[in-house]
Amino acid sequence: MSKDSRVRLTAGRVAAFTCPAGKSQSFLWDTDSPSLMLRATPTGRKTYAFEGRLNGATIRVAIGTVTDWTLEAARRRAGELKQMVDTGLDPREVEKDRQAASEARKREQAAQVEADRLAGVAFGVVWTEYLEERREHWGAVHYADHVKMVKAGGEPVKRGVKLTPGGERPKTIPGPLFPLLDVPLRELTPARVEAWAVEQAKTRPTYARLCWRCLKVFLNWCAEHPDYARLLSTANPAKTKKAREALGKPAVKDDALQREQLAVWFAAVRAIENPVIAAYLQTLLLTGARPGEVLTLQWEDVNTQWKGLTIRDKVEGERVIPLTPYVASLLESLPRRNEWVFSSTRALSLDPESIKRRQAKHARRGSVAPVGEVTQGSASGHLVDASASHRCACATAGLAGLTLHGLRRSFASLTEWLDIPAGVVAQIQGHKPSATAEKHYKRRPLDLLRVHHERIEAWVLEHAGVPLPTVAPSQGLRVVA
Template identity: 55%
Template structure:
């Protein structure tokens, strides 16, 4: 057999000692194969691969657990033959130890990716993580809880929506100072410094913000992207932070039996019937202020004398529709779906005002369009703190809050020795005993017996003349007394 010439391409079926010339002459038949391999005799497993496009590279090929493993070492234009042999020997030693190079590379890749992700996470600010937290937990929160998270972290600077203060700007929330910080820097020292500053100016608001922050940090510790940069022990749960914010005082604003007459006398003189009825209903039902504001006409059952209240504890609860409360509701106008509706305008632009004025003239209505003002978003009454404060001042019972009316209901029932479980069920409190929680289920009729007794006694003490035995009026749709309001 004739010896091949040095200018001929090497035979890929035979192993040879790799040289630069042999690698240079190596080629692949483009008509039959996609690639060809030239084996090295000095290092078993080392090969030069050439594709039908002419690309050449060093590869290592061997077996592990009866499976072929092929690893690319590098381009022949970059790697020298000696470098490729050294790398091939290292891979052979690895296989001899039972280690899979592919698995090692995968672990190293994951480690590098985790390190890079951790570096990125260390640059995440508290505000960015807070936004992600609110977005994820939003479906599980109620409207008020979501509002607390947004307000406490608000940067402020927006026009105030408070009546008479529209020319002012809102103040930053208690947590606004922490939002620009890096999450990795939010440790106990930073939170204690924040608590010391906020506790001096607005401790009540800061205490709520601190509780929200504590839950937020616990959520961060459970997230894979933040777990490595947040301390294992919650940094918000610090004794110094808790002491700096102080303890919430026990609120004691409540109506006594002697003050009922003066309070009812002033509240019933409030010109807005919705506000007057709302305040009286708060006292006579003991419901939360927000629960009563959220009442819709669909929640009032005049046939079975019941009211369905959206409860933050149980979801909804049924309370009796007592005679005097039914009388109050029957006098309210049905402007929209809300029981305690408010005059509102969706668009107070000059163009819209002019159009409504022209329509009023066409209808023969003389009431000035300018009287229609924004009083409640979406047509629902907002909490009437100012009218109630004025009424309380005139009655000589200053300091009584809307929630104080709920507290007054529970306190006044002590005069009648009403069972505590009945009062708790009407007010929507959690059962405080095993028997109340697992055994006693009071139907609406049984609650009505006690609730009507409470209402009658409160009205008697308030010197409000109302005959509960008289024929009860059915709730009807009462049109608004002001025709211009129907244009809104």
């Protein structure tokens, strides 16, 4: 049907209209609304459309399908579009502008919803996100330390404590950052942090200082975050003079063995019934390593052929130090139960039910399980904490106050008697080079370190009254079933 032979569209004609066979489409024009047409395709789809002329050109705008639009609604829409064209407006551009405005309103609404959400987001929520985002860049211990800082506390202390008069274990206290968990991030102002610092400094200034430093790093991360940066009241609310003064300066630790104390310390430590703990403590002193580095030493890290120990440290990732004769004899005397050098017997002999029975037995007696017998860390298969045994040995030797890290400090201090080069001691202990020559030029091989390290060990054992091994330890390590 030609455009000149129009018909008045009715519901019946719309329903009966089809596309003739052999055609790709067919049109039916309305006489009541000359700019309205009905289009049909071979598939049976029928749609209303507007057609008019704008600036000498024909334009066509789809209105909708006959199932979505009634005939009267389609006529009204065609009239609206004709009015636009008559006033010089292009309906297509008007529709684009309308859609753009609609999308802009949606974005603004979404932004407002997000702003409202962020306005109330708590410190604890962002802290959790921060830990997950940084986890792959941290070691397991560093991550666990951050988790501990925000713990709620209230859990029974597992070891190394006396029962209360009521026969219960004392409860753990909340982490220093726990009081801040529910504080909205935008309300974490310098004044809020300073008040927190004053309160925490009353009971645990040392731990609070560590948490404060971690809090500053966290807020630096927030300052670089696209969402959280605008919530901060200042560049870093925790970085204030008052907070630093409230927490005070850390006291200089000076616990270290003197030359004349070596004999009583070795005597007390070698008398410890647990040979793994005794060997661990002596290895700490004679290697100058960090306590955690020695705890996680594995048999694959012990190279008896080239007499080296691979230490996994927090500075370089790992370092190789000499395996000195006495330390080699200590390690060879240990049973090789699993992959860990300082293995935990309880991890091998006690299942969870056995642990519960032992705990219940000690509870009935009004005591606690001995340190090292029932520990959370024993499930790892290696020794987790020898502090209690070391404190007992030091008390026996009259050396109260000497810590495990004090043994690392002792190693560095005792080398002064031998005029050992500072760079050698730093390389053995895993300290960062402190001079340009050490950092960029000096590379000491293992054999050169061994010359100095064996000399240190011999001098320490001489003043401790401990004989050096007379026979070099064998290269084989026995396996204990």
